[in-house]
Amino acid sequence: MRQPLTPPADDAGAAPAYADRRTSPLSCLYSLEEALPGLLAMFFIAIVSNNLMGVPNPFTLENLFTYLDNVIGPVNGQPFFQIMNSNFVWNALLLGLIVGNVFGVPDCWKRGLSYIHTLMPLGIIMLGPHFVLSHAAKTGFWPIALAAALIPATAGLTLRLSRFLKVDDRQASLIAGGLATGDPHACVILMPMIKAKGGQVVNASACVILFGAVASLVAPWLVRHLDLSTQGAGLALALGIGNGAQAVSAGFAVGSEAGRYAGYYEIVGHVLMPAGFLYVFAAMFWRKLRRGGDASVQATRGVENVPLYLYVFAAVWALANIHLFKEPAHHAIFELVKWDFSLAAAALGLSLPLREIWAWGTRGLVLTCLAGTIRLLAVVAVVWACVKHGWLVL
Amino acid sequence: MVAHPHTTDKTGFDYMANGGREERDRDAVGIALALGLMGFLTLCQYLGLY
Numbered sequence: 485m486r487q488p489l490t491p492p493a494d495d496a497g498a499a500p501a502y503a504d505r506r507t508s509p510l511s512c513l514y515s516l517e518e519a520l521p522g523l524l525a526m527f528f529i530a531i532v533s534n535n536l537m538g539v540p541n542p543f544t545l546e547n548l549f550t551y552l553d554n555v556i557g558p559v560n561g562q563p564f565f566q567i568m569n570s571n572f573v574w575n576a577l578l579l580g581l582i583v584g585n586v587f588g589v590p591d592c593w594k595r596g597l598s599y600i601h602t603l604m605p606l607g608i609i610m611l612g613p614h615f616v617l618s619h620a621a622k623t624g625f626w627p628i629a630l631a632a633a634l635i636p637a638t639a640g641l642t643l644r645l646s647r648f649l650k651v652d653d654r655q656a657s658l659i660a661g662g663l664a665t666g667d668p669h670a671c672v673i674l675m676p677m678i679k680a681k682g683g684q685v686v687n688a689s690a691c692v693i694l695f696g697a698v699a700s701l702v703a704p705w706l707v708r709h710l711d712l713s714t715q716g717a718g719l720a721l722a723l724g725i726g727n728g729a730q731a732v733s734a735g736f737a738v739g740s741e742a743g744r745y746a747g748y749y750e751i752v753g754h755v756l757m758p759a760g761f762l763y764v765f766a767a768m769f770w771r772k773l774r775r776g777g778d779a780s781v782q783a784t785r786g787v788e789n790v791p792l793y794l795y796v797f798a799a800v801w802a803l804a805n806i807h808l809f810k811e812p813a814h815h816a817i818f819e820l821v822k823w824d825f826s827l828a829a830a831a832l833g834l835s836l837p838l839r840e841i842w843a844w845g846t847r848g849l850v851l852t853c854l855a856g857t858i859r860l861l862a863v864v865a866v867v868w869a870c871v872k873h874g875w876l877v878l
Numbered sequence: 879m880v881a882h883p884h885t886t887d888k889t890g891f892d893y894m895a896n897g898g899r900e901e902r903d904r905d906a907v908g909i910a911l912a913l914g915l916m917g918f919l920t921l922c923q924y925l926g927l928y
Contacts, residue, residue, distance in 0.1 A: 605908035
């Protein structure tokens with residue numbers, strides 16, 4: 485029987501160390517009495533944030549944003565809140581932030597909220613079946629090769645620039661992951677691997693989303709002046725902006741056909757997303773191994789070995805690519821991923837006073853804009869050169 | 879019930895701290911749950927249950 489963690493009667497003593505109370509790996513889950521209040525807090529924030537499988541609750545933040553999208557109308561063919569990357573992670577995070585900052589977080593919730601550390605590896609592994617490389621095969625070899633080359637190039641450029649801008653290496657890693665994959669989810673997924681602070685995660689994600697939103701307004705102007713074909717414009721925008729809804733919005737700003745091509749090529753970045761966060765983790769972990777004694781190296785500090793769940797994720801990703809997870813099972817697994825990340829994001833939102841997000845300042849935004857702009861210009865230039873010289877028939 | 883704005887309670891427990899043996903246990907539980915859930919759902923499909 486597990487020893488409860490109830491504090492002494494005078495409320496003044498410290499809780500026993502984990503090693504002292506551990507009887508099995510399940511000791512990390514605490515007793516139900518200790519964990520239940522926090523779990524219920526996460527549960528209610530999750531079901532009020534998102535439309536989750538098995539919960540027929542119409543009064544969700546997700547539905548509110550959908551309603552507002554219909555009131556506002558589409559921006560270049562895409563819903564505004566989609567362009568701002570509203571989804572099952574950010575909705576729950578936002579609501580958790582509001583609850584935590586307005587009402588505070590009672591002590592009795594905190595054991596349950598620690599389940600975030602179990603939910604993260606659980607969710608990361610279950611994401612594996614979502615990325616099937618053959619889904620991008622229709623686009624052809626060269627777009628896939630270009631997208632694959634962009635991952636180390638973008639991450640490397642971002643990490644290099646971060647040294648000049650003196651951005652904390654943990655935050656720079658998150659931005660590198662977000663830009664390299666075009667998916668701000670990568671910032672959250674990298675959190676446990678990089679050992680980043682919660683404030684850095686939200687700050688970095690906001691930087692990536694904000695840059696993408698601005699780029700989706702500016703990039704169409706650039707593409708229109710280059711006399712690219714609609715297919716070439718779609719490819720350049722999908723790979724240059726990276727983020728799906730933002731790239732498609734930019735495509736539709738160029739024209740209906742370019743928007744459809746941007747959506748067609750967007751899948752390439754999506755299926756390669758795991759390669760992006762795995763690359764950033766590997767680069768930062770290798771750097772820590774080489775320069776572990778350097779006090780400025782914070783990213784992956786405390787990570788002794790490659791986490792076991794990354795090996796499991798890689799194995800699941802490989803199995804997904806030989807089509808082990810057929811379509812209905814894949815959908816059911818992804819519904820559980822939504823549950824998982826909604827709960828985890830609620831706990832993350834509750835953990836963050838707003839000042840911990842602002843504390844990481846605007847250097848991250850400068851880094852994102854600089855690296856993102858260089859990447860966008862480079863991609864547009866490469867696609868333009870390929871089309872002009874006939875290396876790519878677009 | 880005392881509300882604390884941060885992640886640490888009055889006993890010193892910090893719910894965002896994650897390291898050492900406790901982290902490995904949390905990872906192990908997460909991995910076991912993930913494999914169990916995915917295995918169950920995939921098996922259901924292969925057995926024709928949906």
